[in-house]
Amino acid sequence: MNIIMSYLNTMFSAYPQTPRLLEAKAELHGMMEDAYTSLIAEGRSENEAVGQVISDFGNLAEVAPELGITSELGIAAGSPAAAAPTVAPAAGAPAGGAAAAGIPAAARPTQPADPPVTIAEASGYADAHERTRYRTAIAIALFVISPAKLIWLTSAASEGVIPLASGPATLIGVFALLLLVAVGVMLLISSARELTPFNRLESGRFTPTAEVTAWSRELAQRHERSRIRALQIAVLLWILSPAPLLTAALLNDSPTKGTWVASGVVALLLVVAIGLLVLLPTAWAHTVAEKLDRRGPAPQAEDDDPHSIVGVIASFYWPLLTAIYLGWSFIGDAWGQSWVLWPIGAVLFGAIAAGGGAWESYRRARR
Structure with missing residues (x-):
């Protein structure tokens, strides 16, 4: 469905669109669609099913060994940090984060006080x-x-x-x-x-994430x-x-x-x-x-x-x-x-x- 495809596009956007990664993207899309169909058959709502699928398959580093693209991710990222979860930078932030921008560790901004919103939380809120x-x-x-x-x-x-x-x-x-x-x-x-x-979420005490942003925009566009x-x-x-x-x-x-x-x-x-x-x-x-x-x-x-x-x-x-x-x-x-x-x-x-x-x-x- 469109929400899953939008999430995949966001997840793979940090890497070159090589034939192998495109093939892996299509394979992961099929896996996510199959899981979504199974959850719907179990009686889950559409938002719950999407949230569960993204929670299970949303970490590219975790599914990379199963897809056989660990080396491709390492080459694309240029460092062992490729094994870390993929999160798109916030709007207006330098690509690659503070380290890529050459900012010393001591000068980097501290973690936000508000915890990030998760797909599962966002889907429950929508439901x-x-x-x-x-x-x-x-x-x-x-x-x-x-x-x-x-x-x-x-x-x-x-x-x-x-x-x-x-x-x-x-x-x-x-x-x-x-x-x-x-x-x-x-x-x-x-x-x-x-x-x-x-x-x-109602009061805005959360840190937005690329995954939830893409999901919420697709949800609004669908309706x-x-x-x-x-x-x-x-x-x-x-x-x-x-x-x-x-x-x-x-x-x-x-x-x-x-x-x-x-x-x-x-x-x-x-x-x-x-x-x-x-x-x-x-x-x-x-x-x-x-x-x-x-x-x-x-x-x-x-x-x-x-x-x-x-x-x-x-x-x-x-x-x-x-x-x-x-x-x-x-x-x-x-x-x-x-x-x-x-x-x-x-x-x-x-x-x-x-x-x-x-x-x-x-x-x-x-x-």
């Missing part, structure tokens, strides 16, 4: 994200729709659409809001518990098409989500207009939540790759960049929302209902900002 992706997405969607029942019941009760007084209707709506929030929090706690063994497709659908939904609210507010003159507007707000929240449910479960591999592939200092925050997608949207979004609020309030004399635009607008902008940020991350990764 945990994949297992919890739907729980996290559902929790966030529940937070978005949690005020929906409160908004609708309050408005419907005040206009006599339902046989409830405003007090009981508000109480029922508050209980529904708290229940949805509680369920969402429980789902997030459950997800966090599964990620607890990988706290050091990138579905993530971009989901992002396109989600952004489309978020852009169209105000349509029910605007229709109810501007084209409805019935005595129960407030209830229709509240229904439009509920529809907006539902569409935003659906967009999140479409996008978030597909972003797990991209999240894992961003955590494991640390290639430099953190980029400038998207909101601080005036040329970012989020910055461009923000430049006209809030003025437009203000104009809608004032127009609805003055023309429709709806000061008692128009305030709902602000919390809904904030939720919608948060969703758009998340989509814009995901797109910016994708664009940077493609550079």
Whole structure:
């Protein structure tokens, strides 16, 4: 598979591409593919199988005698150190390490305080994200729709659409809001518990390795098409989500207009939540790759960049929302209902900002 091939390319990149080494590379690839197939047949997940295969065959010095390429590795390296495990240098470091650069041993940098991340650890981390992706997405969607029942019941009760007084209707709506929030929090706690063994990866307390970097990039690339497709659908939904609210507010003159507007707000929240449910479960591999592939200092925050997608949207979004609020309030004399635009607008902008940020991350990764 592609992840195994990418790892092999990294492992052999330090040596000349002689016919014998190319033959050994193909032989090792076959051995790794056979081991991967056996692990999958045993019921291992894809990430677990890849991690185990790379752990078993990932040290070129250990498998060199079996492949009969010990002398080739010694000639390529030019010293007995060829028997040491092959690890690609970090980005920007001199080829061959401190010794090859002529740096005295006393002046060489000390070992990093954080231990390197292993393939097995990285694959377990990816599996945990994949297992919890739907729980996290559902929790966030529940937070978005949690005020929906409160908004609708309050408005419907005040206009006599339902046989409830405003007090009981508000109480029922508050209980529904708290229940949805509680369920969402429980789902997030459950997800966090599964990620607890990988706290050091979540917080960045590790030293990246060439093997894990290649593996994580390949993992993200394999799932990138579905993530971009989901992002396109989600952004489309978020852009169209105000349509029910605007229709109810501007084209409805019935005595129960407030209830229709509240229904439009509920529809907006539902569409935003659906967009999140479409996008978030597909972003797990991209999240894992961003955590494991640390290639430099953190980029400038998207909101601080005036040329970012989020910055461009923000430049006209809030003025437009203000104009809608004032127009609805003055023309429709709806000061008692128009305030709902602000919390809904904030939720919608948060969703758009998340989509814009995901797109910016994708664009940077493609550079």
